[in-house]
Amino acid sequence: MAQIYEILITAFLVISGVFGFVGSYGLIKLDNPMSRLHAPTKATTLGVGGVLIASILYTLMSEGRLSMHELLITLFLLLTAPITANFIAKMHIHRHETPESLPKVGEDQSWATLAPEKHKPEAE
Amino acid sequence: MKILQRLVPHPILTVLLTVVWLLLVNHFSLNSLVFGLFLGVVIPFITQPYWPDRPNLRNPWMILQYIVIVLYDIVVANIVVARLILFKRNKNLSPAWVCIPLELRTPEAITVLAATITLTPGTVSADLSDQGHSLLVHCLDAPDPGAVRDEIKDRYERRLMEIFE
Secondary structure (H helix, E strand, O other), rough: OOHHHHHHHHHHHHHHHHHHHHHHHHHHOOOOOOHHHHOOHHHHHHHHHHHHHHHHHHHHHHHHOOHHHHHHHHHHHHHHHHHHHHHHHHHHHHHHHHOOOOOOOOOOEHHHOOOOOOOOOOOO | OHHHHHOOHHHHHHHHHHHHHHHHOOOHHHHHHHHHHHHHHHHHHHHHOOOOOOOOOOOOHHHHHHHHHHHHHHHHHHHHHHHHHHHHHHHHHHEEEEEEOOOOOHHHHHHHHHHHHHHHHOOOEEEEEEOEEEEEEEOOOOHHHHHHHHHHHHHHHHHHHHHHH
């Protein structure tokens, strides 16, 4: 029984290691900033997910109880990862994109990041 | 019944907070369950003024289905993107911006959609239009941007419509 656990834990650790590696490799290999942004999103989802599943299995095996902190780590990662990605994307748009280089907005005036600054309301 | 409704205006939020508290404690006991429920009632109550128009989540079954679909997609898309990174030359990749016209109007629903798009590798949501009617998405490899738009609209947005609106 312990052997099965060990094989499973190893498998998950290897999977997460592989995805972590591919994520970091993509960061070097891809050639423009927006494409590079795609690589780290891999490392945070499957890469970290694999380690956390391995960690749950390990506490189950060694201490015989179900540790649920890992689920919370996953939850918080899934909540925060898109926000950092969005910040980096917005910065890229500010510095390198113009309204012409982005696709048409559809029914609105402009993309929010590139929208002309509105007149700020006077302080009261 | 009325009192219960005023005390627990958002049952799902209450349940969520209780579950998160139990996960934080990492050990089930009646004490922590009661304290979790206490937090689950008090926190929504005192944050009410800061978050006035909380959306009503209609369809708990649909939420569960949505989470499962997203988790499955994360795994599949990870493998797809890993293969793109490892085996495809940069010059053969065709990164593209895609504009997704939104039918969702609830801010919370749009947030969930944008987060989902970023989490499923291969697509990153970058920006929203100034009135919030379309979403700007960057794709790592999209020879056919129209197909990406249709898939996102059909797979995620349609389900979020049922949950939020």
